Amino acid sequence: MTDCQGDGEGTMSPMELFEKLNAQGEKVRSLKSAKAEKAEIDAAVQLLLKLKVDYKQMTGQDYKAGCPPSENLIVSNNGPAADDCDGEDLVDPWNVSASSTKGVDYDKLIVRFGSSKIDKELLERIEKVSGQRAHHFLRRGIFFSHRDMHQILDAYEKHKSFYLYTGRGPSSEAMHVGHLIPFIFTKWLQDVFDIPLVVQMTDDEKYLWKDLTLEECHRFTVENAKDIIACGFDVNKTFIFSDLDYMGASPQFYRNVVKVQKHVTFNQVKGIFGFTDSDCIGKISFPAIQAAPSFSSSFPQIFGGKKDVPCLIPCAIDQDPYFRMTRDVAPRIGLLKPALLHSTFFPALQGAQTKMSASDPNSSIFLTDTPKQIKNKINKHAFSGGKDTVEEHRKYGGNTEVDVSFLYLTFFLEDDEKLEKIKEDYTSGALLTGELKKILIETLQPMIAQHQERRKQVTDEMVQQFMTPRPLNYKF
Ligand code: TRP
Numbered sequence: 001m002t003d004c005q006g007d008g009e010g011t012m013s014p015m016e017l018f019e020k021l022n023a024q025g026e027k028v029r030s031l032k033s034a035k036a037e038k039a040e041i042d043a044a045v046q047l048l049l050k051l052k053v054d055y056k057q058m059t060g061q062d063y064k065a066g067c068p069p070s071e072n073l074i075v076s077n078n079g080p081a082a083d084d085c086d087g088e089d090l091v092d093p094w095n096v097s098a099s100s101t102k103g104v105d106y107d108k109l110i111v112r113f114g115s116s117k118i119d120k121e122l123l124e125r126i127e128k129v130s131g132q133r134a135h136h137f138l139r140r141g142i143f144f145s146h147r148d149m150h151q152i153l154d155a156y157e158k159h160k161s162f163y164l165y166t167g168r169g170p171s172s173e174a175m176h177v178g179h180l181i182p183f184i185f186t187k188w189l190q191d192v193f194d195i196p197l198v199v200q201m202t203d204d205e206k207y208l209w210k211d212l213t214l215e216e217c218h219r220f221t222v223e224n225a226k227d228i229i230a231c232g233f234d235v236n237k238t239f240i241f242s243d244l245d246y247m248g249a250s251p252q253f254y255r256n257v258v259k260v261q262k263h264v265t266f267n268q269v270k271g272i273f274g275f276t277d278s279d280c281i282g283k284i285s286f287p288a289i290q291a292a293p294s295f296s297s298s299f300p301q302i303f304g305g306k307k308d309v310p311c312l313i314p315c316a317i318d319q320d321p322y323f324r325m326t327r328d329v330a331p332r333i334g335l336l337k338p339a340l341l342h343s344t345f346f347p348a349l350q351g352a353q354t355k356m357s358a359s360d361p362n363s364s365i366f367l368t369d370t371p372k373q374i375k376n377k378i379n380k381h382a383f384s385g386g387k388d389t390v391e392e393h394r395k396y397g398g399n400t401e402v403d404v405s406f407l408y409l410t411f412f413l414e415d416d417e418k419l420e421k422i423k424e425d426y427t428s429g430a431l432l433t434g435e436l437k438k439i440l441i442e443t444l445q446p447m448i449a450q451h452q453e454r455r456k457q458v459t460d461e462m463v464q465q466f467m468t469p470r471p472l473n474y475k476f
Contacts, residue, residue: 221242
C-alpha cells in the first residue's frame with residue numbers, strides 16, 4: 001500500500017500536523033457521506049495514512065484521534081498504537097473500512113484502542129460466574145474485546161449486581177440483521193445474570209447528523225423499539241428511552257450530561273471524534289449524552305439514587321470512542337467507569353471490508369425481507385470465497401475467511417459441530433458455493449420470519465410500557 005517513507009511536513013509543528021490529520025480524517029468522512037467516487041476517497045485515505053506516518057516520524061508517537069501532542073488526557077488509558085503503516089483500517093462511529101478482504105484486523109484494533117482481548121481465561125470465568133455455557137458470539141470471537149470485564153465479575157461474585165446499557169441510533173425504519181447482534185447478546189446477558197438493562201435511542205443524534213426532522217427521528221425510535229422488544233427482553237427488567245423524551249423528563253440524567261460537558265474540552269472531542277469548527281454545536285456536545293447512561297445516578301427510578309451500581313456496555317467496537325471519553329471523565333466527576341464488551345462488525349453482503357449500511361438495500365438482509373428477497377439477495381450479492389469453476393473448487397476448495405455466507409453462519413448457526421463440518425467441507429471443495437448459500441438461506445429465512453412474527457405481537461401499549469420511566473425488578 002503506502003510506502004512508509006513520508007517526505008516530511010517541512011516546517012509544520014506537531015500540533016499543526018495533528019490538526020491537519022484531524023482535518024484530513026474529516027475530509028475522508030465527508031467524501032464518504034457524500035458518496036464521492038471511490039478513487040477520490042481512496043486518494044484521501046492514502047493522504048491520511050501518509051500524514052500518520054509523518055506524524056509518527058515527527059513525534060515518535062502514533063497519531064491517535066483524541067490524543068493531541070500536547071494534551072493526552074483523554075486517551076491516557078490507550079495502549080500504544082500499531083506501528084506499521086500498511087493496511088491501516090479506519091474505524092470510528094461513522095466509518096468502518098478495512099484494507100483487507102478479510103475485514104478489519106481486530107487484534108490490531110485492540111492494541112490501537114488499548115482494550116483487552118477476550119481470552120480463554122475470561123471466557124471460562126464468564127461461564128463459571130454465570131453458570132452457563134458462553135454464548136456462541138463469545139465462543140466464536142464475535143464479541144472479542146473488553147474493558148474491565150474482570151471487575152464486573154469480581155463484584156458479581158461478591159453478590160454486587162451491575163446493569164447493562166446499550167443503544168441504537170434510529171436513522172431509519174429499516175433495521176437489518178447486523179443491528180440485532182448487540183441486542184441478541186445483551187438479551188443473553190440479561191437472562192444469565194438476571195440484571196436490569198437500559199437502552200438509549202439516540203434520536204437526537206440522528207437529527208443532528210442526518211437530514212431528518214425531529215418527528216421522523218422520534219418515529220424511528222418507536223419503530224426500532226419494536227424490533228428491539230421483539231428480541232425478547234423482559235419488560236420488568238428493561239427500560240428503553242428516547243433521548244428526545246428522557247432528557248427533558250429526568251433531572252438526574254441532565255445533571256450527569258452537564259457534568260460530563262464541563263469536563264471535556266472542544267479540543268478533546270475534536271481529537272476523539274474529528275469534529276471541526278464548522279460542525280454544529282449539537283454534535284460537539286452530543287458525546288456527553290451518550291456518556292450519561294453509563295452512570296446509575298442517571299436512572300433514579302431504577303437505582304433509587306445509587307451512584308455506584310457498575311455498568312456494562314455491550315456494543316460494536318466503533319462506539320468505543322464515546323466510552324473512552326466516558327471512562328476518562330468518570331473519576332473526575334466522582335463516578336464509576338463503565339465496563340465494555342466489544343463486538344466485531346457484521347459484514348456487508350459484498351464482503352467483510354465494510355459494515356452493512358441501512359441506506360443500501362442490497363448490502364444487507366433487512367428484518368422486513370421476505371423469504372424470496374432473502375434468497376435472491378444471498379444468491380446474487382453474497383461475496384463468495386469459492387473458486388470460479390466447479391472443477392477448480394473441487395480441486396482447491398473455498399476460502400471461509402472471506403466467504404460472506406460462511407461468515408454469516410458463524411453469527412447465526414448455533415450448532416458448533418454443524419458449523420465445523422461446513423467449514424471442513426467448504427475448505428476441501430466437497431461443498432460448493434451454491435450449497436453453502438442454500439444452508440445460509442435456510443438458516444435466515446425461518447429466523448427472520450420468526451422475528452417478524454414476534455414483532456407483530458408488539459403492541460403500542462407494550463412499547464409505551466417499555467418506554468415509561470419506572471422501577472425495575474431485580475435482586476441486589
Ligand atoms: N450511537 C449509537 C448508534 O448510532 C447508539 C448508542 C447510544 C449506543 N448509546 C449506545 C450503542 C450504547 C451502543 C451502546 O448506533
